[in-house]
Structure formats: structure tokens, C-alpha cells
Amino acid sequence: MLKVKTMVLKVVTELLKRFLTCTFIILFCCEYLIYNIVIYQCSWPLLKQQGSFRNGEFIDKSQNVKALLLSDPHLLGSQHGHWFDKLRREWQMKKSFQTAMNYFQPEVVFILGDIFDEGMICDDEEWQQYVVRFHDIFYRTNDVQLFVVPGNHDIGFHYRMTGKSQLSKRFEKDFNVTGVNLLNLKGNVFVLLNSMALEQDGCALCEKAEQELKQVSSQLKCLHKDKLMFNFWRKQCVLAPFMSDPVLLQHFPLYRSSEVNCTGRDSPPLERRYIENREGWEVLSQSASELLMTSLQPRAIFGGHTHHSCQVLHQGNIPEFTLPSFSWRNRNDPSFLMATFNPNAYSVGRCFLPEENTVIFLYISLGFCSLFYIFWNSFRRKFYRSQLYRTRIFDHREPVKIC
Numbered sequence: 063m064l065k066v067k068t069m070v071l072k073v074v075t076e077l078l079k080r081f082l083t084c085t086f087i088i089l090f091c092c093e094y095l096i097y098n099i100v101i102y103q104c105s106w107p108l109l110k111q112q113g114s115f116r117n118g119e120f121i122d123k124s125q126n127v128k129a130l131l132l133s134d135p136h137l138l139g140s141q142h143g144h145w146f147d148k149l150r151r152e153w154q155m156k157k158s159f160q161t162a163m164n165y166f167q168p169e170v171v172f173i174l175g176d177i178f179d180e181g182m183i184c185d186d187e188e189w190q191q192y193v194v195r196f197h198d199i200f201y202r203t204n205d206v207q208l209f210v211v212p213g214n215h216d217i218g219f220h221y222r223m224t225g226k227s228q229l230s231k232r233f234e235k236d237f238n239v240t241g242v243n244l245l246n247l248k249g250n251v252f253v254l255l256n257s258m259a260l261e262q263d264g265c266a267l268c269e270k271a272e273q274e275l276k277q278v279s280s281q282l283k284c285l286h287k288d289k290l291m292f293n294f295w296r297k298q299c300v301l302a303p304f305m306s307d308p309v310l311l312q313h314f315p316l317y318r319s320s321e322v323n324c325t326g327r328d329s330p331p332l333e334r335r336y337i338e339n340r341e342g343w344e345v346l347s348q349s350a351s352e353l354l355m356t357s358l359q360p361r362a363i364f365g366g367h368t369h370h371s372c373q374v375l376h377q378g379n380i381p382e383f384t385l386p387s388f389s390w391r392n393r394n395d396p397s398f399l400m401a402t403f404n405p406n407a408y409s410v411g412r413c414f415l416p417e418e419n420t421v422i423f424l425y426i427s428l429g430f431c432s433l434f435y436i437f438w439n440s441f442r443r444k445f446y447r448s449q450l451y452r453t454r455i456f457d458h459r460e461p462v463k464i465c
């Protein structure tokens with residue numbers, strides 16, 4: 063009896079050992095290795111123009127800025143979404159972001175809004191927890207700069223933002239942004255905008271943003287002065303003529319009537335493409351878009367909000383990139399952009415993250431292989447030790463009777 067018990071215990075321990083080993087291997091492959099393998103295949107886009115003059119100044123490699131751009135991570139809050147959903151999506155985003163940071167070491171990261179899913183409805187206590195979680199997921203070393211713009215899920219659409227001004231105040235305080243921010247990185251000029259403050263209805267936040275936009279616009283005029291005029295206006299100018307035209311970063315895309323011109327594997331689904339976009343909801347209003355184009359004259363525009371990818375041209379030669387969501391909750395195939403900027407040129411590339419379907423398929427396949435390995439081995443041993451096996455050997459060895 064004792065012998066049988068010992069035997070059973072031995073078999074159970076063996077099975078448990080195998081089960082734990084297989085579980086560890088599956089988790090390692092599906093939650094760690096796959097991110098490294100997929101993201102490692104991406105690389106920085108190369109600039110076509112290396113070393114050139116801009117308004118009499120030589121622009122070399124030292125003025126290149128490598129930027130990583132992503133949008134709509136939608137960190138889940140306490141009201142919507144299951145705890146497991148939150149745990150899984152945040153792990154996926156953290157792992158992808160940290161892997162990208164390790165491999166590519168960008169100089170700057172831009173997150174284009176809707177950082178939080180419930181930023182516009184959560185209380186101050188939850189907001190603080192949200193901010194801590196954000197910095198944990200999007201952790202970066204001190205040499206990497208991080209800039210964010212607010213999205214409608216962070217501070218509400220225009221009507222909510224103006225009704226509850228504390229929503230935008232706490233965002234501005236914790237992320238150090240205002241309505242319009244001008245940024246100069248090695249001569250590459252960026253303008254960061256609060257899209258919800260561009261309603262042009264005379265609200266306090268809108269008026270403030272319009273004032274800031276005017277100031278930024280007048281600063282940008284310095285970029286187009288010739289050397290003589292620039293020297294004359296030097297005291298008023300924070301930007302110099304050799305610096306780049308601005309890159310516009312905001313949450314909403316500029317106005318477009320629909321998504322019909324968006325194409326590509328992660329563009330909006332066919333049934334969505336033909337639905338008319340509403341001004342101030344899916345896209346910025348026509349008048350605000352025109353105001354931005356005339357006051358800033360950007361060389362490129364980046365936005366998010368729709369959760370799908372899109373690339374359109376404004377005025378025939380100014381590209382606008384709409385970034386898809388970075389969260390697997392919103393897409394099966396999230397991605398981020400890798401862009402190299404220099405005052406004379408820029409280049410943009412896309413890095414896709416592992417597809418969730420692939421991860422699920424990997425879990426199922428490895429799970430079946432593991433079960434086969436665990437139980438087949440024990441069956442095999444049982445079989446070899448069994449009476450049946452011994453009998454067969456004995457039968458086989460029995461001498462053949464000839465007569």
C-alpha cells in the first residue's frame with residue numbers, strides 16, 4: 063500500500079514539475095519573447111537628405127532628432143472594463159513600450175492624447191493613481207524627453223472641458239502643457255495643441271489658446287526672415303531662420319469630410335470610411351483647421367483619436383498622419399511611429415506590435431504541445447512498465463513451432 067502511495071506521489075510530482083515548466087515556457091514565449099522578436103524587426107527610417115544648407119546654415123547629423131510617436135493608449139479606469147482586461151492591456155503596452163525604448167533609444171516620445179480612458183470622469187484621487195500608472199507603463203530614463211497632448215478622454219470634449227475647467231487644469235499641471243506649446247529640439251520646431259480648445263466659441267480656454275496660437279504664429283515668422291531682417295529682430299525672436307518649419311502635434315485630425323481616402327491594413331473598416339465626420343467630434347472644425355494651417359504653415363501634422371491609421375495630404379504637399387491606437391483593447395494590430403526629423407527633412411516609419419490573434423494562437427498551440435508532452439511521457443512510461451508490453455515481448459520471443 064505504502065509502495066503504491068509513494069508511486070502515485072512520484073507520478074503527481076513529476077506531472078506537476080512538467081506542468082510548471084511548460085507554463086513557464088508558454089508565458090515566456092507569449093508574454094516576453096514575442097514582443098522582442100516582433101519589435102526587433104523595426105528600425106529607424108533613414109533621411110534622404112543628410113548634410114545640407116538651410117538659409118545659409120549647414121545642417122548636419124547632429125541636428126537629427128529621433129522621435130517615437132504613439133496615440134490613444136486608453137489606460138482603463140475603475141468604471142469601465144474588467145480588472146483582467148486592464149491587467150492584460152497594460153502589461154502589453156508596458157512590455158511593448160519598454161522593449162521599443164531599449165532597442166531604439168529615441169530622444170523624444172510624443173503621446174498624442176487619450177492617455178486615459180476615464181480621465182474626464184474620474185475624481186482627483188483616481189486621477190493621481192492614473193498618473194502614477196502612466197509613468198510606470200511609459201517609464202523612460204532622464205535623457206529621453208516625453209511630451210503629451212490632451213485627448214477628449216483625458217479632459218472631455220469641448221462642452222465637458224469648459225463645464226469642468228478643473229479637468230484641463232489638472233492635466234496641464236501633471237503633464238506641463240497648455241493650450242498651445244512651442245517646442246524647439248535641435249532646431250526642429252514642434253507645436254503641441256489642445257484640440258478641444260479650438261472650438262472658437264469665445265470660451266475662456268478657447269480665447270487663451272487662440273492668444274497662444276497668435277504668439278506662436280508671430281514667433282514662427284522669424285523662420286522666414288532673411289539674415290538682415292533676422293539680425294534686426296533678433297531680440298524678439300526665439301526661433302532662427304535655419305530652424306525647421308513646425309511639426310503640428312494634436313489629438314484630433316484636421317478636418318476631412320470622411321475617411322474615404324484612408325487606405326492600408328490598419329485604416330478604418332470599409333463601413334466606417336463612408337460615414338461623414340462631424341466637426342469637433344471625429345475631426346477638428348473646418349475653420350479651426352484653416353486657422354492652424356494659415357497661422358502655423360506646418361511641414362507635417364500628426365494626430366490620433368480615430369483609433370485607425372490614415373495618411374492624407376493637405377494643400378497638395380503637407381502630409382497628415384493619423385496614428386492608430388496603441389492599445390490591444392482597440393485594435394488587434396496596434397503600432398507606433400518612428401520618425402527622424404532634421405530642419406531640412408524628415409522621414410516616418412511604422413512599427414507594428416505583435417497581433418493579439420497571433421498571441422492567442424501561440425498560447426493554444428503551445429498549450430496543446432505541452433499537454434501532449436506532459437501526458438504522453440507518463441503514458442509511455444506506464445506502457446513500457448505494463449504487463450501487456452512484457453507479454454508482447456515474451457510472445458515475440460516464443461520459439462516458432464515448425465512441426
Ligand SMILES: [Zn+2]
Pocket residue numbers: 176213214215313366367368
Ligand atoms: Zn479621442
